[in-house]
Amino acid sequence: MRKTVEVPPEELQKSLEASASLMKELEGRGFQYYIESYGCQMNDHDAEKLSGMLQTCGFSPAPSKEEATLLLFNTCCVREHAEKRVFGNIGALKKRKENEPGLLIGVCGCMMQQREVAERLFKRFPFVDLVFGTHELHHFPLLLSRTLAGERVFSVRESDGEIVEGLPVVRGGSFSTFVTIMYGCNNFCSYCIVPYVRGRERSRAPENIVAEVRSLAERGFREITLLGQNVNSYAYADDGVDFPELLRRVSTVEGIERIRFMTSHPKDLSPRLIEAMATLPKVCNHIHLPVQSGSNRILSEMNRRYTREKYLGLVEDIRAAVDGVELTTDIIVGFPGETEEDFEETLALVRQVGFSAAYTFMYSPRLGTRAAEMENQVPEEVKKDRLLRLNACSAEQLKVGNQKYIGQEGTVLVEGCDRREKAPMAYGKLTNFKMVYFPGDAGLIGSMRHVRITGIQNNSLIGEPVE
Numbered sequence: 001m002r003k004t005v006e007v008p009p010e011e012l013q014k015s016l017e018a019s020a021s022l023m024k025e026l027e028g029r030g031f032q033y034y035i036e037s038y039g040c041q042m043n044d045h046d047a048e049k050l051s052g053m054l055q056t057c058g059f060s061p062a063p064s065k066e067e068a069t070l071l072l073f074n075t076c077c078v079r080e081h082a083e084k085r086v087f088g089n090i091g092a093l094k095k096r097k098e099n100e101p102g103l104l105i106g107v108c109g110c111m112m113q114q115r116e117v118a119e120r121l122f123k124r125f126p127f128v129d130l131v132f133g134t135h136e137l138h139h140f141p142l143l144l145s146r147t148l149a150g151e152r153v154f155s156v157r158e159s160d161g162e163i164v165e166g167l168p169v170v171r172g173g174s175f176s177t178f179v180t181i182m183y184g185c186n187n188f189c190s191y192c193i194v195p196y197v198r199g200r201e202r203s204r205a206p207e208n209i210v211a212e213v214r215s216l217a218e219r220g221f222r223e224i225t226l227l228g229q230n231v232n233s234y235a236y237a238d239d240g241v242d243f244p245e246l247l248r249r250v251s252t253v254e255g256i257e258r259i260r261f262m263t264s265h266p267k268d269l270s271p272r273l274i275e276a277m278a279t280l281p282k283v284c285n286h287i288h289l290p291v292q293s294g295s296n297r298i299l300s301e302m303n304r305r306y307t308r309e310k311y312l313g314l315v316e317d318i319r320a321a322v323d324g325v326e327l328t329t330d331i332i333v334g335f336p337g338e339t340e341e342d343f344e345e346t347l348a349l350v351r352q353v354g355f356s357a358a359y360t361f362m363y364s365p366r367l368g369t370r371a372a373e374m375e376n377q378v379p380e381e382v383k384k385d386r387l388l389r390l391n392a393c394s395a396e397q398l399k400v401g402n403q404k405y406i407g408q409e410g411t412v413l414v415e416g417c418d419r420r421e422k423a424p425m426a427y428g429k430l431t432n433f434k435m436v437y438f439p440g441d442a443g444l445i446g447s448m449r450h451v452r453i454t455g456i457q458n459n460s461l462i463g464e465p466v467e
Ligand code: SAH
Pocket: 078, 079, 191, 192, 193, 194, 228, 229, 230, 263, 265, 290, 292, 330, 331, 332, 361, 362, 363, 364, 365, 366
């Protein structure tokens, strides 16, 4: 069982009181904020909390980045590419800050939790007003009030892992949203920076999660995605609730029709979870199950703690138990020491499983991780070549997999509408995460529609409404 440390309500209170006094101070100054996020859903959800705190403070969202008087960069550092973009985009603001001295620039998120990177950024861009790490999210109003008083603020702190409950959240959507069930990661996959910047695993109390879901349902949300770096190791110390039990409890919330979750680590995927997926009608028949590599030697070097055979066994069990299930995955190519043979094992695995989507990445060395120190780093051209071949292979599989849908029927939760040449096309996902486009207008957004699949276009299915 993992220990959970909750932030004392007094501390949170102090932070929010600072917001209230800040709001008074700001009256009439008309601050408008803009947040740019670079990372995963966890990162996006942090931005929703930053928005919540800002709106509590009296800030309103800016219609565009150009009109903002407070710019926040919510960074990611999972791959080098994300890091470079942040440095580039902040560097480009130098001129604007000279012309608009009142503009406030803040940088937060995972990249700022790496002390040496945060210090480098703070030094290199003297026009940045505020830098804070992932463990300081709930102190944001307090830090911002110091910034507004004219101080240049740098706040990056180590933390054993706290859980903050009760932060205000401004959600992007109105019918589908995210609920974090746990923070941090203990797995230390040898390539990955996340455990270093998000701290140790800690799970929220089930009653807090259920209460949040209930209040979302009351506000009209119909689909929720439970978030964690490794939801299968969700464990709440006080009463022994594990992830399948949590799914069962969340399922009892009236008004919620679809429950999704991510991410599942194959090493912790239990028969109980498969059973929960098979028996709880609201739990969707889709699982994101990152495999990372098809080679046992590479999986072991990655510290993933499962084999190719174990993974394929899980896929078989899930498919046998869960009707119409689809699998998606993450794959890294060019991990140190990956040979052509290792890579071909990955290709063979992709062919064998037939994922409905594979998110593929070139290995990117991250400072402080074990893999960054490994000999036999793979040259960039080899990584690029493997990525292209892998993407071609997974696209081929997708095409084959899509064929079976023609003639089938299913229910779509409509997310949006595209103006096409002939007629507007509504789009949304089936329970198993397959995207479907069908004739329909923006009035359908947020509703459930029954469709029959009639064709395939690119990666998506095309359908027609069924009465
Ligand atoms: N907790 C999740 C996802 C974490 S990050 C999981 O365990 O699957 C999302 C994806 O980024 C990972 O699945 C991995 O495929 C990729 N990734 C992480 N670190 C990387 C690195 N150093 N280089 C390339 N890809 C990486």
